[in-house]
Amino acid sequence: xxxxxxxxxxxxxxxxxxxxxxxxxxxxxxxxxxxxxxxxxxxxxxxxxxxxxxxxxxxxxxxxxxxxxxxxxxxxxxxx
Numbered sequence: 799x800x801x802x803x804x805x806x807x808x809x810x811x812x813x814x815x816x817x818x819x820x821x822x823x824x825x826x827x828x829x830x831x832x833x834x835x836x837x838x839x840x841x842x843x844x845x846x847x848x849x850x851x852x853x854x855x856x857x858x859x860x861x862x863x864x865x866x867x868x869x870x871x872x873x874x875x876x877x878x
Contacts, residue, residue: 828865835859 839855853867860867 827863831859831863831865 835856838859839852842852842855857867
């Protein structure tokens with residue numbers, strides 16, 4: 799499954815005034831999976847946890863849902 803963005807913004811929490819419109823059930827499913835994964839990551843946080851352990855949790859949960867974690871990121875300025 800591939801989900802594309804309607805515009806130049808990914809749904810990953812860059813602060814701004816723009817609203818993301820949930821336009822289909824696949825995107826809503828992705829949002830639910832993302833929230834569940836975030837909660838698993840939060841519950842795993844403790845002193846000394848390594849970043850790659852957090853990444854592993856995200857990767858495993860993404861695969862369980864039929865998704866893939868994005869490994870390369872482009873940072874944009876939402877005010878431009």
